[in-house]
Amino acid sequence: MNRRISRLVLGIPAVLLLIAFVVVPYIEMLTMSLRMPGSGMPYGVGFTLGNFGHALGDPLYRGALARSLMLGAVVAALCLLLSYPVALHLARVSDRWHLVFYVCVVSPLLVGVLVRNFGWMIILAVDGPLNRLLLTVGLIDTPLRMLFNQGVVILALVHVFVPFMVLPITNALRNIDGALVEASASLGASDTRTFWRITFPLSFPGVQAALVLVFVLASSAYVTPALLGGQAVALLPSLIVDQLIGALAWPFGAALAIVLAAAMSLVVLAFTALSRPLAERTST
Amino acid sequence: MRPLVILSGVGLASIYGFLLAPLVVVVLSSLTAGELMRFPPQGVSLRWFSRFYESAGFIDALLLSLRVAAVSTVVVTLVGGMAALCHRTLSRRLGGWFRLLLLLPLLIPELLTAIGLLFFLSRIGLGKSLIGLQLGHIVITLPFAFISIAAALQQVDPALEDASDSLGASGWQTFRHILLPLIKAGALMGALFAFVTSFDMFTLSFLLKPVGGDTLPLALFNYLTYDFDPTAAAAATISILLAFAGVWVIDRTVGLRRVM
Numbered sequence: 422m423n424r425r426i427s428r429l430v431l432g433i434p435a436v437l438l439l440i441a442f443v444v445v446p447y448i449e450m451l452t453m454s455l456r457m458p459g460s461g462m463p464y465g466v467g468f469t470l471g472n473f474g475h476a477l478g479d480p481l482y483r484g485a486l487a488r489s490l491m492l493g494a495v496v497a498a499l500c501l502l503l504s505y506p507v508a509l510h511l512a513r514v515s516d517r518w519h520l521v522f523y524v525c526v527v528s529p530l531l532v533g534v535l536v537r538n539f540g541w542m543i544i545l546a547v548d549g550p551l552n553r554l555l556l557t558v559g560l561i562d563t564p565l566r567m568l569f570n571q572g573v574v575i576l577a578l579v580h581v582f583v584p585f586m587v588l589p590i591t592n593a594l595r596n597i598d599g600a601l602v603e604a605s606a607s608l609g610a611s612d613t614r615t616f617w618r619i620t621f622p623l624s625f626p627g628v629q630a631a632l633v634l635v636f637v638l639a640s641s642a643y644v645t646p647a648l649l650g651g652q653a654v655a656l657l658p659s660l661i662v663d664q665l666i667g668a669l670a671w672p673f674g675a676a677l678a679i680v681l682a683a684a685m686s687l688v689v690l691a692f693t694a695l696s697r698p699l700a701e702r703t704s705t
Numbered sequence: 706m707r708p709l710v711i712l713s714g715v716g717l718a719s720i721y722g723f724l725l726a727p728l729v730v731v732v733l734s735s736l737t738a739g740e741l742m743r744f745p746p747q748g749v750s751l752r753w754f755s756r757f758y759e760s761a762g763f764i765d766a767l768l769l770s771l772r773v774a775a776v777s778t779v780v781v782t783l784v785g786g787m788a789a790l791c792h793r794t795l796s797r798r799l800g801g802w803f804r805l806l807l808l809l810p811l812l813i814p815e816l817l818t819a820i821g822l823l824f825f826l827s828r829i830g831l832g833k834s835l836i837g838l839q840l841g842h843i844v845i846t847l848p849f850a851f852i853s854i855a856a857a858l859q860q861v862d863p864a865l866e867d868a869s870d871s872l873g874a875s876g877w878q879t880f881r882h883i884l885l886p887l888i889k890a891g892a893l894m895g896a897l898f899a900f901v902t903s904f905d906m907f908t909l910s911f912l913l914k915p916v917g918g919d920t921l922p923l924a925l926f927n928y929l930t931y932d933f934d935p936t937a938a939a940a941a942t943i944s945i946l947l948a949f950a951g952v953w954v955i956d957r958t959v960g961l962r963r964v965m
Contacts, residue, residue: 424866424876425794432791434784435807435847442844443809446821453824463827503720510717525721531897531948532728533905535922536941539929540727543734543744543938550730550744583724641814644907648929658816665912671824678820682813 454675463671472676482660482677486684489657492571493640493685496578497632500586503579504631508590508624530584538648541577542568569651577649578639585638586631593627594620625699633689640685657681732945735938742935753935754943763940766924773920774903777842782896784843785850786888790880792851793858804855811848818845819909826913833915841909846899853898857891858884890959897951904944 454472459465476482511522529537544551545567552564567573597620605615643658650656657677664674693700730744738748757763788807792800810818819841826837861884869879907922914923921944928937 424870424879427876428790428794430791431787432795432803435788435791435851436803438784438847439806439809439844442822442825442840443813443818444806446818446825447813449825449828450817450821503723506713506717507720522721525725528949529724529728531901531952532945533901533907533922535905535907535925535929536731536944537727539925539937539941540729540731542929542933543730543742544726546742548743580723580727583720637814641816643816643911644926648926661816661820662912665820665823675820675824678817682817 450675450678453671454679456672458670458672463669465672469672472673473680475673476676476680481655482657482680485655485657485660486680488655489640489681490684490688492575492578492646492656493636493638494688496575496582496639497635499575499579500582500635501628501632504583504586504590505628507583507587508594509620511587511591512594526584526587529580534581534644535648537581538577538645541573541580541649545573569649571650574646574650577645578642581642581645582635582639586635589627589631589634590624593624597623622699625696629693629696629700633692636692637685637689641681728945731938731941735935735942737935737938740934742933742938753939756936757939757943760936762919763921763924763928763936766919766921767940767943769918770904770921773839773842774900776839777846777903778896778900780843781847781850781899782854782892785847785895785899786854786892788851789854789858790884792855807851808848810844815845815906815908819912822909823912833913835915835918838910838913838915838918838920841913842903842906845906845909846903849898849902850892850895853891853895854888857888861887890955893955893959897955900951901948904947 453464455468455470456472457465457467457469458472507526511519511526514522543549546552547564547566547568551567552561555561556564601619601623602615605619606612610618641658643662646656647659647662650659658681661674661677661681664670664677668674733746734742734744735753736749736751737743737746738750738752739746785807788803792803792807795803805812822837822841822844823832826832826834826840831837831840865883865887866879869883874882905922906920907926910920910923911926914920919927921940925937925940928940
């Protein structure tokens with residue numbers, strides 16, 4: 422009993438820290454979004470709902486929101502396409518090689534997003550290795566301009582988030598009882614049928630969680646689009662940062678941030694509801 | 706069947722290649738002897754590392770990043786480890802809420818946490834201050850330490866603690882001689898992830914940085930936007946080497962196989 426009480430006390434610093442510097446700041450963001458805009462300072466006196474009217478009414482911000490959500494969805498889908506084969510491989514590879522391939526997947530996680538984006542800047546530069554390879558092979562006559570557009574933002578974000586998806590899916594796959602797969606095969610099901618009827622459904626909870634995670638992280642990504650997106654693509658996170666840092670319009674920036682958070686939550690809720698049949702089939 | 710196996714092998718190899726290519730390219734580009742950011746590098750030299758070393762901006766940023774990351778790591782490993790011990794004794798229901806609170810900074814995008822902190826810190830007079838930046842790094846990295854240590858504790862049989870208790874060991878002795886050796890690997894891995902996450906953090910630092918106080922990622926971002934030369938590759942390589950030095954230390958002390 423004595424140990425129990427002293428253990429409970431150990432949790433206090435973490436709880437205080439998170440309430441003071443995470444929960445309270447979120448509440449601060451909510452109240453900030455309702456404040457009057459200030460002139461010459463970040464916010465004014467009094468409260469208004471006008472920031473939300475502006476955020477939802479202006480086509481510039483609505484378009485940016487739609488593009489950000491779309492970007493998140495595309496990146497999540499592409500990540501799944503690349504991650505699933507790797508997860509299957511990691512779950513099946515012999516113990517001797519497991520560590521090597523595991524390190525290949527985890528090592529990008531240990532390197533900052535900025536550094537990984539920078540790698541793509543070198544590879545895709547006009548006089549970079551990819552262009553020179555394509556020129557030598559004769560596929561193109563003049564170097565392609567591959568940087569600073571939406572495509573390269575998608576590529577770089579997929580690269581950033583593939584490890585986030587491989588790990589939970591590998592875990593889900595490793596927890597599948599091998600006897601089920603063997604039973605399916607011995608009852609005469611083809612490999613493809615076994616995969617779609619047994620392996621994929623049983624791994625779906627991992628897939629679902631990973632898709633949600635990557636969608637949220639990619640929709641709210643700031644630095645990759647800022648570095649690689651060029652001027653053309655306006656995404657909501659960079660417009661929010663512009664309001665907060667550049668224009669010093671804190672209430673409006675806060676309202677935009679809340680709109681982004683609410684929209685992402687709606688998409689996640691809709692996705693979870695739509696994919697529930699698949700997820701429930703596996704839990705029974 | 707045979708062509709299919711080869712095809713899937715090639716497919717897998719290209720995905721692994723895709724994951725590693727940008728890292729390899731950055732490291733090799735930093736070793737160039739040429740004037741330009743080029744790949745493959747022209748000749749081999751360490752001149753861009755000495756250029757990095759001579760650049761006051763980069764060195765200040767590196768030192769600031771190291772300091773912030775070191776403080777974050779120490780604080781979150783202690784606080785997160787204590788929280789993991791607490792989590793172990795909570796009931797299932799309460800434990801679930803506790804866990805949710807501790808993982809909050811991981812579940813909510815960094816951008817949103819940073820925006821909330823920007824408003825809140827300026828209200829309590831810590832806006833654009835080093836303490837504010839440090840607090841931001843601590844809350845973002847806390848979940849990493851907590852998850853790793855909680856996962857390691859989950860593997861420990863509670864009977865071991867009960868046995869230690871009934872043999873008359875104090876709470877500290879039980880922790881020091883029974884739990885700590887068993888969770889050391891998890892704690893080290895959590896500390897490494899916390900360090901690397903803090904060291905590489907961009908968005909939160911960008912919003913909360915003190916005036917004139919750029920961390921290494923901020924300095925690198927500016928450099929990449931304005932002057933694109935191999936000094937940037939040297940800066941990036943240094944951060945890659947740091948992460949791998951951390952992995953190497955863990956491999957030496959507890960063995961990598963134990964922390965996977």
